Amino acid sequence: MKECNSSQELFNEDDTHLELLEAIWLRTRDAILSNQMPSGGVISDADKAVFDLFGMNWQHTILALYHHAHSYKDFLEHIKPYANINKLALERIKAYLSGHAQPQEALNLFEEIKGMDNVLNDSQIQQWQRDGYVILKEALDIQQCQASINAIAGFLQIDITDRTQWYNCANRKGIMVELTHHAALIAARNSKRIHKAFSQLWQTENLIVSADRCGFNPPHTEHHPFSGPDLHWDVDLTKPLTFGTQGIVYLTDTDAQQGALTLVPGFHLHLKSRVDEFKNQQHEIDLHKLGSKPVPAKAGDMIIWHHFLPHGSRANLTDKPRIVQYINMYPFPKEIEQ
The missing domain is CATH 1.20.1280 (Monooxygenase)
Incomplete structure (x- = not known):
């Protein structure tokens, strides 16, 4: 070839x-x-x-x-x-x-990830088991964060330092930025530190990285209110529930009131037994009553959560936008349709 x-x-x-x-x-x-x-x-x-x-x-x-x-x-x-x-x-x-073995280049990467020191310590693994989420510190460095921010700004056709351009920019749907294919985003997805974290949670290095979007959540105002999404699941609650992960990287320092990712800690332990309460009506229920919590973190930090946790953004009540990149990793599904 x-x-x-x-x-x-x-x-x-x-x-x-x-x-x-x-x-x-x-x-x-x-x-x-x-x-x-x-x-x-x-x-x-x-x-x-x-x-x-x-x-x-x-x-x-x-x-x-x-x-x-x-x-x-x-x-x-x-x-x-x-x-x-x-x-x-x-x-x-x-x-x-x-059903054949992966190509040698992929196998070499898997072996390299396997040989790395763990990036999630015992305390973090315990938090994962208890709360269903964990913060990977410094998943990306500041230069990588800035490269992704620049890519997002270019896609939105704005100067991010100019707040007058935050609300009527192109290529944004609510807080979601429909940018997937860019060298900076691909480089972030190829972070070996991120790969190692997911390999610890999935207990395998043979993982696929998601081609996911970005997010830009400017401050909530009277004329530009928060558009959501509020707490929800991305899981089909009508199908058998199986283990899965989701992830978000903060590209800037993000405090609790800055539209931070919001979760219901520990609910991964209860969803299976309560799933009938939420089938086909999750958007009619106030999931915050289950015990929602915003998760602040620094630029470059990544939050990985069990996909059984209700999750969402929230109104940004600060004077700075929340800028993020979504990244997930998972094994190739066992049941293959051809």
Whole structure:
């Protein structure tokens, strides 16, 4: 195979990944056109993992699948600019789908992570078990944080130091910034310190990193009130509940009143026994009554939480924006759909 150095070259030179994406597109198209959505959702967890390995944010990709259900060519053209397809990603996907060992480059990384000193100490692991979340200090250094901030500012087309530009900027949906594919964000996702933390929690180094978005939560004002999301789960409460993680990196110092991530500590121990209370009605219930708590931290710190915890942002009552990058890691799903 010709060595390909860019996403565009891989789109032009190798058909294997196109076949993988086309299989997902065909299944999605058939479900949409027949109006027969699978009970577990239009795409599987394995599909999401494929998207992550290709550097494609899965929420954005699902929207593209719906918008281009009548044309695979249009779907492919739509997602090209948002992908980070490379030879290693393709080899990893093919290995997962075939059940074969990961490529040597990936195995070398896993061995390096395994040989690292633990980044979460015994006290932090105990906090994880008790509260369902942990703070990884200095997950990114200040230079990495600033690189991600600059990427977000460029995407929003604003000068972040100018507060008059915070509220009517482009490419922001509420507090979410739909930026996924940028060298600074990819570098942050490749942090070995972050990989080590997730490997301690998952008890394996063989992990996939999410191609996730960023966040920009400016101060709450009368004319620009907090838009949410408030406390919620990203878990499908109608399906069997299994272990999972989520993560957020603060790119600036973030205090409790600055729109900090808010969790219900310890609720990962209770969700399974109480899930029937929340099925299909979580947004009608005041989850703060369960004992919500904002989690402040410094620039570069990362909060990793058990996805059974209700979580959300909150109104930013300070004079500074909350700027974050979302990063998660997880093993390739065991039940593979092809």
